[in-house]
Amino acid sequence: MQSFASAQAGAAAPAATPRRSLLDVVELALPKLVLGPTLLISLIFVYGFILWTGWLSFTESRMLPRYEFAGLLQYISLFGNERWWVAVRNLAVFGGLFIFICMAFGLLMAILLDQRIRAEGFLRSIYLYPMALSFIVTGTAWKWILNPGLGFERLVQQLGFSGFTFDWLVNPQMSIYTVVIAGAWQSSGFVMALFLAGLRGIDESIIKAAQVDGASMPRIYWSIIVPSLRPVFFSAFIILAHIAIKSFDLVMALTGGGPGFSSDLPATFMYAFGFTRNQIGLGAASAVMMMMTVAAVVVPLMYSELRRERRG
C-alpha cells in the first residue's frame, strides 16, 4: 500500500501545474473530506468529552453540571467513600479471577480442540455461543440458576445432600463471586477462539522435530507450544482486563450491585452516583479513575504494538 500512496503523491505533483481545474481540486480533497466528519466526531465526542468529564470532576456539580473550579474536592470525597473502595476491591477480585479462569478454561479448551477432534466446529460453536448473548441475558439466566431457594441449591439438596446451602447471590461476602461465575461462562469461549487461532499458527515442523527427539506431548505443550503463544496471552489479558474494568451490565442484571453495595464495581458506582443519586461531580471523578485504569492496562499494549510495527 505504501507504494500506491507514493504513486499518488507522484501523480499529484504534475497536476499542480497549469491545468488544475476545480474538479481536480475537489478530487484531491475528497479523501480528506470523507474522513473529516469521523475525525471531527472523534475529536468532539471522544477526546472533547473526556476533557469535559475531567472538568466536571473538578467542580461541585450535583444534580446539574456546574463549571466553577472547586479543586480536588470530588477526588477527596471519592477516596473517602467506603462504597468506592468496595467497588475497587471488587474489581481486583473479579478482574483477577475472571481473567485467570477465562485464560485457563480458554487454553484448556483450545488445546483439547486442537487434537484432531471430530465435530470440532460443532463443539467450538457451543463453547462460543454465550458471546452472542447480552450480559443482561447471561445475568438473568445465572440469577435464576444461582437462586438460593429454587436453583442450584435445591438441585443438590434433591440429589440427597439435604444440608447443602448455596447462598452466594444474597451473601454480601460472596456476591462478587457470582459475577465471576457468570462472567467466565460468557467470555471463556472467546479466549478459546483466540488460543485456537494461535495454536493453528504454530509451525508443525517444530513439534514434529520435538517428537522425533522423544519428547512427550505434555512436555511439548509445556515447553514449546504454550511459550510460543505468548502474544495471544498478552492480547487475551488486555481484552479481558478491558471487559472487567467496563463490566456493568452483568452486575446490574445479576446482583444489581447488592446485597447493599457488596458487589458494586466502579462502573456501577459511576452510574449510581452520576445518574441516580445526582452526584455528577463524584460520578465524573470515578469515571476519570476508570479511564486511568484502562489507560494503565492499554498504553503498554499500544506502545509495544507500535514498536513491533515499526520494527516489522
Added chain:
Amino acid sequence: MADREQARVAGSHVVGRLVIYALLVLLALYYLMPLFVMLSTSVKTLDDIRGGNLIALPAQVTFEAWAKAWSSACTGVACGGLRGNFWNSVTFVVPAVLISTFIGAFNGYVLTMWRFRGSDAIFTLLMIGCFIPFQVVLLPMAQTLGVLGIANSTPGLIFVHVVYGLAFTTLFFRNFYVSVPDELAKAARIDGAGFFRIFWRIILPLSPPIIVVCIIWQFTQIWNDFLFGVVFSSGERQPITVALNNLANTSTGVKEYNVDMAAAIIAALPTLFVYVVAGKYFVRGLTAGAVKG
C-alpha cells in the same frame, strides 16, 4: 516384544482420546446448561418450578410465560410486555448498524487506498477511541443530547451508537482493505477512474465478506447494549435489554421465573439467530475486533 509395546502405546492412545472426548463433552454440557435451564423453565408452570428442580423436564409444556413476557408482563411501571421494547430495539439498531458500517467502509477505503499526510495519525487517534470506558463520556453526552433535543429518543440512540461504533467499523474495513492488492486501484487510477468510481466499481465488489462481518459485529454489539440504553432512554423508549433487566429485577408481587426466562430468550433470539446462521462471520469479527479492540 515390539508388538506388545506397540499395543501398549495404542492402548494408552485410545484411553487418551476417550479422556479428551469426555472432557470436551462435559465442557459442552456446562456451556449448554444455562440455555437448557432457560428453555425448560420458560415452558414450565410456576407450580412445576416450585415443585421440581433446575434440570427437571417440565411436567407439562405451556407457552403462557412466553405470551406473558411478550405482551403483558410488567417492566417497571408499564405492563405491556417486551413487545414494544423489542420493536424499539429494532428501530434504532438497524439504522445505527447500517450508518456506522457505511461510514466505516469509506473511512477504511481512504485510510488504505488514499492515504495522505497525517492519515495514519488520524487512524491511531480513532483507534484509541476503541479503548475508552464509555463511562467517561456518559455525562457530557447526556447534556449534549438534551441540547440537541434528541434526549430519550430513537434518533438519540442511533446517534450515540453510530458515534461510538465508528472506530470499530473503520478498523474492520481498514484492516480488510490493507490486504487488497493495490495494483487494482492503481490501474484504475491510470485509466482515469476517480475516488468514488474506484470505490463502487472495484473496492465494493470485493467487500461482501467484511461487510457481513461488520454488520454482524455491530448488530450484536448494539442489540446487546445496556449502558447507553439505560442512561439515554427511559420509559416506553427503552431498548429490550433495559426492559428485560427491569422485568427480572422487579421485586413486587409473585416472582415469575418462567416469565423472566421467556423474556431473556426473547431478548437473546435475534443475536442467537445471527450466530447460528452466520457463526463463521461472527467469530471472524470477534477475533478481528479483538486483535486491537
